[in-house]
Amino acid sequence: MTAAKYDVLGIGNAIFDVLVQTDEGFLKRHGMTKGGMALIDGDRAAAIYRDMGPATEMSGGSAANTIVGVASLGARAAYIGKVRDDQIGRLYTHDIRAAGVAFETKPAAGGPATGCSYILVTADGERTMNTYLGAAQDLTPADIDADQIAASALIYLEGYLWDPTSAKEAFVKASTIAHQAGRQVALTLSDSFCVDRYRDEFLQLMREGTVDLVFANEAELHSLYQTSDFETALKQLRSDIGLAAVTRSEKGCVVASKQGVLAVPAFPIDKIVDTTGAGDLFAAGFLFGLSRGVEYENAGRLGALAAAEVIQHIGARPQTALKELAQQNGLPV
């Protein structure tokens, strides 16, 4: 195994976020399930957008947010995801590169526009996402750069990739190359409804060793094992995978490994403004910690810190240099 060029490489749906603060009535009126991610077509996207208030836009996408967080902590990071060569795709490309991430996926020259998510943030800080995949659907195995994958110590994949058909194949190709190169592969389960759509496939990925590490929140874990009992689900999770990090909002997280189960508390915060990106940034801190070879406890604390930063402002990407923030909090960076 040669020395890695990148500490973490993420693969995901490249999505531009269109964020608006709204009230519960808006969610009800449009039949949205609060807290979830719903896939929408162009017509529904237009109907939602027409009714939405003035928005703030910024680049997003689950794995991309994670990778930006990894870079902000000071690691070498890369991303693979598909935008179109349109105005929004160019904003997207600028932002991820400006965050210090290597991003070389060729934009789609035709087909649907760059994907976007209409994110409704309610007064309690909860976000409800409506995602039009757009060009993200065109991610194919051809976009997986074998050399880049083999040169990355950790590969991070989002469960959302299971939605666009060909991205699934790209996912498996990347995992195969990574393992051949002796690298580790991580998966986030993304969303409880996403788990509901692909439960058997996600379990297979874990049981067959396509992935080595899983990130999940409580809702996703419960959905995966179709149980409302946390301990039961955790036990099953431990029998299916060697390493898992389960986030539990204000209760912190649980790291389940061969060594046992370790609980790490959340970071105290003043006020939740917008939970968009909370799980993504937890994963950023945890993956960063793994890439630095720190103990699971410190990896969990790095995750908790990055998540705490992102939920205290609008948007799913850090607004503070996470490396400095970690240093100020006495965490290893």
Place this chain on the structure above:
Amino acid sequence: MTAAKYDVLGIGNAIFDVLVQTDEGFLKRHGMTKGGMALIDGDRAAAIYRDMGPATEMSGGSAANTIVGVASLGARAAYIGKVRDDQIGRLYTHDIRAAGVAFETKPAAGGPATGCSYILVTADGERTMNTYLGAAQDLTPADIDADQIAASALIYLEGYLWDPTSAKEAFVKASTIAHQAGRQVALTLSDSFCVDRYRDEFLQLMREGTVDLVFANEAELHSLYQTSDFETALKQLRSDIGLAAVTRSEKGCVVASKQGVLAVPAFPIDKIVDTTGAGDLFAAGFLFGLSRGVEYENAGRLGALAAAEVIQHIGARPQTALKELAQQNGLPV
């Protein structure tokens, strides 16, 4: 004079804001004058953007921000400005309409992209703007809807319109129609460098009665009369125009009218985050007050309140319903 359909109609350069928090070094490296608005061409826009960190985007444009503020206070508002029929132009159109503003200017089908401004916000909250006018240059007298102008009690024009050649003619056409319909016309001087470019023309607009009310900040006022003495400049201003509102940052504002000079204090705030839109939102509150026929003091206080809201977060448009905020502060809405 028939009853007005709109309380305030604004005409300005329709500009999409690309905002980033940065350090003083960035401004120096790119030879930017802190606190100003510089016009840039496509090449310089590309060079600045390439070097900028990850950004947050939202709709902007000086008069447009004002008009959105007027609508947020509960008045009937309209806007005329030029975007292209591109992705960013559609975001722009959505946002201003979603704010409750009538916006019917036909987007350009060809030519340059929707205009945008690269706004660098430093740690002290000061903003430095670099504006690529783009499609805003294509605003022409044909875009001035005579019926809409005649149906608006107050017309608000930005000095920045003096930069694109044909917008100037649109400006004069709008003023002529407004006055024929017995309406009032207001002008903001926009920026001290803008005043420096068009000093004689701005003075002529005031002296010949093309405009009835002027908004300026101290720097613009000093630039207009080429004096560093505030009282001298104010005296000259009073001899040139019947009504003027001069903003003085934390010192509040001065309303100069036939009745005399009235000082109105600023609203106390916790922390300045981003001054982008401060002057625009002051004008929103003041114009709203005039449209409601309140005393100058309360108009000034409404301006101060709206400005205080906008400088406490990133971006130049209100994130709080200004009508409720004014009610909470005992101001007439």
